[in-house]
Amino acid sequence: MTKMALAVLIQGTGAHPASWLQTETAADASTDIDYYKAAAQLAERGRFDLFFIADTPAARTDNLHAWSRFPMFMNVFEPVTLLSAVASVTSHIGLGATASTSFYEPYNVARLFASLDHLSHGRAAWNVVTSANDYAARNFGLDRLPPHGERYERAREFVSVVQALWDSWEDDAFIQDRESGRNFDPAKLHVLDHHGRYFKVHGALNIARTPQGQPVIIQAGASNTGKDFAAATAEVVFASDSGVAEGRAFYQDLKGRMAKFGREPDDLKVLAGLPVVIGTSAQEAEDKYQALQSLxxxxxxxxxxxxxxxxxxxxxxxxxxxxxxxxxxxxxxxxxxxxxxxxxxxxxxxxxxxxxxYERGLETVRGTPIQIADRMEEWVAGGAADGFMMLFHTMPGGLRDFVELVVPELQRRGLMRADYEARTLRGHLGLKRPPNRYAQAAEVAPIAAAAE
Amino acid sequence: MTKMALAVLIQGTGAHPASWLQTETAADASTDIDYYKAAAQLAERGRFDLFFIADTPAARTDNLHAWSRFPMFMNVFEPVTLLSAVASVTSHIGLGATASTSFYEPYNVARLFASLDHLSHGRAAWNVVTSANDYAARNFGLDRLPPHGERYERAREFVSVVQALWDSWEDDAFIQDRESGRNFDPAKLHVLDHHGRYFKVHGALNIARTPQGQPVIIQAGASNTGKDFAAATAEVVFASDSGVAEGRAFYQDLKGRMAKFGREPDDLKVLAGLPVVIGTSAQEAEDKYQALQSLxxxxxxxxxxxxxxxxxxxxxxxxxxxxxxxxxxxxxxxxxxxxxxxxxxxxxxxxxxxxxxYERGLETVRGTPIQIADRMEEWVAGGAADGFMMLFHTMPGGLRDFVELVVPELQRRGLMRADYEARTLRGHLGLKRPPNRYAQAAEVAPIAAAAE
Incomplete structure (x- = not known):
């Protein structure tokens, strides 16, 4: 049986709006780097594929009395710096973060994730989002978020520029030959000359091609435009359907769109968002969940x-x-x-x-470790997902319960690896290392020339 | 006697154009995170104040045959991710990086350095530069670098926005009171509403005020405009004069400009750039230097x-x-x-x-540990600097020689601390923790009201 992929989504002190009220989590955990390091190490102990940080580049600036009771977005690390620090104390788990294509420059995003991929030895992933919100828009000179269609148009161009920059250097460009005094082969540097609707970029990235070739691309769009964008470029998609039937429909729809972009279904892994609350009995889990909701x-x-x-x-x-x-x-x-x-x-x-x-389209599964493993197995066996993006309402307890109680059960069933078999995120997920576009072209060119 | 401040400037495999040709340094060191971690730990062992990464957001794209012999700018980490990783394996040394005000958004820069300050527990510094070069400009939609005056005008606005964002939250804003359900006090969040020539920012930073209050501001401008900018806002200035007399003139000029901005001379530390090559004899040091130059x-x-x-x-x-x-x-x-x-x-x-x-205005001091310590003492005693930004032509050897041979001599003379006495970069440098501008205003307001 195919192994399932597992990511954990980290949002401050936990995925639940009232998570910070739980005494198990330190109240200042959202800016405590040791909290994140321990969480990543715990997830690595559970053989997770990916430690993922959601992000919006903004604090809320109105309704502050309500936000003061739900502070999830008010006091958090910038995610790429956070993951760079976490990289130093982990060795295998993938490290993914959100960065919005609406509020950054492609060159800076390309560098941040390439740098993370190098310093983590091949574990970086970029979650491409177009949205964030109007709070973010106002931090970047706009009054509100641009319209949906325009955001996606910009996102397509943004990602294509970033990916081209990631190919600036061929894999074997840095020859570092002290004898000849040549550090790199100039023929293997490819300068991008992009003139698009949103961006003009003439240059090359100032870092070697990364251990993964390119960092992994994540997306979560569920609109028709979003699904086409994902089918064209994403390698991991976070899905948010509550039932197996809806999940399967989304899965088939998304994978069905890939052929028109020249991609194989296996080039993209669908991870279903799955919030869980674990108890020694179904009733205990339900009680824990309801106690949280009541807060x-x-x-x-x-x-x-x-x-x-x-x-x-x-x-x-x-x-x-x-x-x-x-x-x-x-x-x-x-x-x-x-x-x-x-x-x-x-x-x-x-x-x-x-x-x-309301859980933003998701539904928290409450149950015993066996019940949760059953649900996950049903979902994957039913062709509704390649794995899961786990959400834990309280941290680190929710993740600890899962690693200690559910992971061994999934391993027993052959649904999860017993140990890492690779060192890179692409290796864990079974994703191809993308060839450098220019290296390919160089191989093809002489043949085309010969045919003329 | 006042202790001197010490920074080390890290540029890839060493400060010398031919450093990569030295067999002591691994040829791929510039993207080897372990190389940087070891270097930072070595500098920390030498009780340095600051581990500093220079940066330009661009690779060179022409004259590639020449650049292939001088690859310093072609293959490097993005510096804030690099320093975030280094923060995890160090505990005291300050962590500074360059970010150009010409090619970033203030909100993103404010977040990156605030995040680094939090995750390093108060060790972050931002080197504000306006320049970089045309290679960088072309990565960000421009054909060339804007003119000098315009860059500085933008830089002034950029820094003022970043510093205002760093004060978004008062130090005691996050009360995290589970009893009342209030995570923060809404009255202690201050939303910036900036409409400037270059930037429009309406929002607040989504991270608590940092351990240092604000990350330390570094600058290096030597033009008249640059010196005024530094006198107004910098807390560390990297100077590049070769003689004590010129150094003292710069020092006095710069510190003399501070009063008109309401600042004390001690609010800014001048660090003279100092490349050194150390030998057991003056002749050996000279030979080492000439051998490098010949490359x-x-x-x-x-x-x-x-x-x-x-x-x-x-x-x-x-x-x-x-x-x-x-x-x-x-x-x-x-x-x-x-x-x-x-x-x-x-x-x-x-x-x-x-x-x-030509050494970009600097001059490598070649000599024995005693001679180098003499030169440093003469410089500081002569009122030409508060300390030094050390450059080592080859790494890690140059830094190791300095830590093992020169630092003990400086300590013996009472010119350097024997051990860290503080945990933050501001603490090391003797810089004040800046009060939050809004907290001050709140204190002043009632008095002003009473006076009316």
Missing amino acids: IHPDVGRMRLSNDLEVDLSDLPLDEPVPLDRIPATSNFHQTYFANIAGMIRRGMTLRQIYMS | IHPDVGRMRLSNDLEVDLSDLPLDEPVPLDRIPATSNFHQTYFANIAGMIRRGMTLRQIYMS
Whole structure:
């Protein structure tokens, strides 16, 4: 049986809005580098493929009384510096971070992730996102996030520039021949000359091609545009469907789109987002989950829905159905979140019911280690995912429970590796090392010339 | 006697153009994270204040045959990721890196260095440069570097935005009170609303105020504009004068400018750039230096002069004086380098003589440990510097010789600390922890109100 891939998503003190209220986690963990190092080492002990840091380049600047109860985005490390520090105390686990194509320069992003790939000896991954939010837009001279279509157009160009820069040097360019005094072979440096709609870049990256050839590309877009973008360029996709049937439909849709971009289905791994709460019994797990949910302050619940639906819901009573006419005509920020909330409103749920069950399209699985392993096996065997991006509501306890109780069960079933068999993230995931585009061209050129 | 501050400048495999040809250094050291970690640990053993990485966000893309003999800028880590990895294996030494205000967004730079300050527990420093070069400009959509005055205008605005973002949160903003459910005090978050000529930023940094309050600001500008900028904002200045008299003149000029910006002379430390080659005798040191110089290929020497003088010298014979009319009327890239070369041309030196002695305004001190300590003592006692930015032509040997042979001599003389007495870079350098501008305002406001 194919092994499943496993990532862990780290968001500050835990994935739950009220995680910081749990006494198990140090209250200042979100800026405590030792907390992250220990978490990465724990995940590495659990033979995870990927330690992943979500990110938005912004603090929230309004509704501060609500955000002060849900501080997940207010006080965090910049993720690439964080992962560079973590790289020093880990040896195998992949290191992935989000960077938005809307707020960076391609040359800087190319360097950051190439540098991380070198210093981690081949463990870097870049999660390409277009969105973030208007808070981020305002930090970068914009009043609001550009429209969805424009963001994706910019993202396509951005990624193509970054990937071209990653190929600036052929793998064997640095010959370091002291006898001849030649450090590199000038013929193996390829200067990019890009004139696009959003970017003009004439230059070469100032770092050798990386151990993985290129860092792994992650995406999570679920819109039609997002899925085409992922099918064309992503190597890992974070999916967010709650049922096996929906998961399989997404999986087949996404992998089916790859052929038109000349890619094999195996060139992309779909990791289903999976929040879990583990108990010694199903009831204990349910109780733990409900205890966490009860800690969500109504102001926080209401704010999260207002933000993701992109409409102000602050005037509505908590315990009456949300009027249908409060659903906006279109979404700009995130189409899956939007559809998820709109669906619950259409089903007549009250504001409180919606925020108590809203998990941005995911659904927390509560159960014993066996039940959670069963669910994961069902999902992978059912062709709905190649693996999972695990979310733990409280840290480090949630991850520790999983590593100690669920991982051994998955290993027993042959669904997870007993030990790492590779040293790079591509190696763990079974992804090809991409050939350098210029090295290929050089091989092809003489043949074409001969044929003329 | 006042202790001298010591920084070490790391540029790939060593500060000398031919350093990579030395067999002592691994040929691939410039992207070997273990090489940098060992170097930082060595400097920490020598009780250095600062481990500093110079940077330009660009590879060279022309004259590649010459650059292939002088690969210093072609294959290096992005410096903030590098220092984040180094932070994990060091505990006291400061960690500084260059980032150009011409090619980044203030929000991203503010985050990178704030993050580094947190994860190093108060050891981060940002070297603010305006220049880099046209290679860098072309990576960021420009054809060439903007003019000197415009770069400084942008730099002033850039730094003011970054420093304001670093004050987004007051030091005691994150109360993390689980009882009340309040993670932070909203009154202690200050949203920047900046509308400037170059930047528009409405937002707050998404990380707590850093252990140092703000990372340390470094600069190196030697032009009149650059000195005013440094007097207004820098806390460390890298100087590049060769003689004590010139050094003292620069020192007094710079410190004299500070009063008009409301600053005390002690708020800024001048570190004189000091390349050294150490031998058991003066002759041995001289021989080591000359052996290195002889490895500079004429193509490399000619190219370095052409670049820093901003004029093509490729047609000139090596062993005849450079015609005076080859000196351009004005400099844009770097005024000190320009003046240095122009001076040598005016003294009638040949191209070969110039490139063999040109060190970008510095002069390598060759001598025994005692002689080098004498020179350093003379310099500091003569009021020409508060300390030194050491450059070692070959690594790790140059640094190791200095730590083992010169540092003990400086300690014996009471010129260097025997052990660290602080945990932060500000602590080492004796720099004040800057108060948060908003916290001050809050204290002042009631008094002003009462006075009305």
